[in-house]
Amino acid sequence: xxxxxxxxxxxTGAAQGIGAEVARRLAAGGAKVAVLDLDLxxxxxxxxxxxxxxxxxLGVAADVSKRDQVQAAVDAVVEKFGALHIVxxxxxxxxxxxxxxxxxxxxxxxxxxxLRGAFLVSQxxxxxxxxxxxxxxxxxxxxxxxxxxxxxxxxxxKAGLQGFTKTLAIELGPFGxxxxxxxxxxxxxxxTAATAERVGGTIEQMREAVASTVPVRRGGLPAxxxxxxxxxxxxxxxxxxxxxxxxxxxxxxx
Ligand code: NAD
Numbered sequence: 161x162x163x164x165x166x167x168x169x170x171x172t173g174a175a176q177g178i179g180a181e182v183a184r185r186l187a188a189g190g191a192k193v194a195v196l197d198l199d200l201x202x203x204x205x206x207x208x209x210x211x212x213x214x215x216x217x218l219g220v221a222a223d224v225s226k227r228d229q230v231q232a233a234v235d236a237v238v239e240k241f242g243a244l245h246i247v248x249x250x251x252x253x254x255x256x257x258x259x260x261x262x263x264x265x266x267x268x269x270x271x272x273x274x275l276r277g278a279f280l281v282s283q284x285x286x287x288x289x290x291x292x293x294x295x296x297x298x299x300x301x302x303x304x305x306x307x308x309x310x311x312x313x314x315x316x317x318k319a320g321l322q323g324f325t326k327t328l329a330i331e332l333g334p335f336g337x338x339x340x341x342x343x344x345x346x347x348x349x350x351x352t353a354a355t356a357e358r359v360g361g362t363i364e365q366m367r368e369a370v371a372s373t374v375p376v377r378r379g380g381l382p383a384x385x386x387x388x389x390x391x392x393x394x395x396x397x398x399x400x401x402x403x404x405x406x407x408x409x410x411x412x413x414x
Contacts, residue, residue: 161312162394162395163189163190163390163393163394163395163396163397164186164189164190164191164246164390164393164394164395165189165190165191166190166191166192167190167191167192167243167245167246167296167393168191168192168193168194168238168241168242168243168246168271168409169186169191169192169193169194169243169245169246169247169248169393170193170194170196170233170237170243170244170246170247170248170254170281170285171182171183171186171193171194171195171196171233171248171250172197172222172224172247172248172249172251172277172281172389173196173197173224173250173251173252174193174195174196174197174198174202174203174206174248174250175195175197175198175199175202175206176197176206176349176350177347177349177351177382178250178300178344178347178349178382178385178386179195179197179248179250179348180195180206180382181382181383181386182207182235182248182250182382182385182387182389182390183195183207183210183217183333184206184209184210184213184386185383185386185387185389185390186213186246186248186386186389186390186393187210187213187214187215187216187217188213188215188391189390189394190218190334191216191246191393192217192241193207193210193215193216193217193218194217194218194219194220194233194236194237194240194241195210195217195218195219195220196205196220196221196222196224196233196251197219197221197251198221198222198223198247198282199221200219200221201239202277203218203219203220203221204219206219206391207219209408216241218236218237218240220233220236220237221233222272224249224251224276224277224278224280224281225272225273225276225277225280226280227280227284230277230280230284231284231302232279234281234284234285234288236240238288243292244285244289245289245294245295245296246289246295246296246297246393247281247282247285247295247296247297247298248300248389248393249277249278249281249282249297249298249299249300249321250300251273251274251277252267252273252274252300252306252351253273253274254270254311254314254318254351254354254355255267255269255270255272255313255314256310256311256355257308257310258309258389260310262312262313266313267312267313268315270314270316270317271313271316271317274314274317274318274320274321275317275320275321275324278299278321278324279324281298282297282328282339284326285297286328286332286335289332289336289337290332290335290337290407292335292336293335293336294337294395295332295335295336295337295338295340296337296340296397297325297328297332297337297338297339297340298339298340298341298342298389298391298392298393299321299322299325299328299340299341299353300321300341300344300385301319301321301322301325301341301342301343301404302314302315302318302340302343302344302345303343303344303345303406303412304318305318305319305321305322305343305409306319306341306412308319308404310349311372312351315362321341322341322404324345325339325340325341325402325404326339326402329402330375330402333401336398338397338398338400338401339393339401339402340392340397340401340403340404340405341403341404341405342388342392342399342404342405342407342408343404343405343406343408344380344385344406344407344408345370345374345380345406345407345408345411345412346366346367346370346379346380346383346408346411347379347380347381347382347384347385347407348367348379348380348381348382349382352366366379367379370409370411373399373411373414374408374410374411375409375410375411375413376408376409376410376413377409378409379409380407380408380409384407385407388405388407392405
């Protein structure tokens, strides 16, 4: 039972949605998990739930796009658990708009959170992984990396994360560190509920629309992503690096 047992993991944007499920999944596999999000109370609530289920967890507050906050969060995690082996760059925001209406702020915020956030967290964390000669970095991309109407900013960031992932795989591989990406399609969370609302529908309608078209005939759930992250995060996946797994029910095939 190697997997993620006794490893220390940091999951960003873990107060809800996919990140919270990833934190729960890694904790269930025996990892000590830092639940990082903007709001300390929300992060601590997920950590408390993990501890109540018999796991080991710590809530930490940080804006991933701010170097001083990320440094302080990583320091707190290492102080509490003594190491840092696994990072899941999951924190994300949407600021969807058609190109002709997209503002500078819409563009910049999405780049800051997804790209600068993954850069800062990975750069600050890798020092501890290099010291341990072991590490797993997992980045949340998206099917939108292939292009999506209304998401020029988000598609660019999610495609950028794939290039970032492959470069980390090359640079950090010699130190026992792998870097991989998960690219989900539609997953039911607050993020997709907000998207449904923006286009004048409901999450149920969106789920049905996806289910009627994708080969596996259902919408995606946070657990679908968490299972894939857990695979990459496990010790046994040490020869898998620089990869992108699409967790989209086969949406990309049709
Ligand atoms: P969500 O909106 O439910 O959760 C995102 C979390 O990130 C929130 O808790 C939020 O507070 C946190 N966050 C936002 N900005 C932050 C910052 N600057 N610093 C720290 N935390 C911050 O979203 P989700 O659906 O769970 O998505 C998680 C990740 O998966 C995102 O990167 C998203 O782009 C990606 N993704 C989601 C889907 C989907 O269908 N839901 C599909 C593809 C990719």
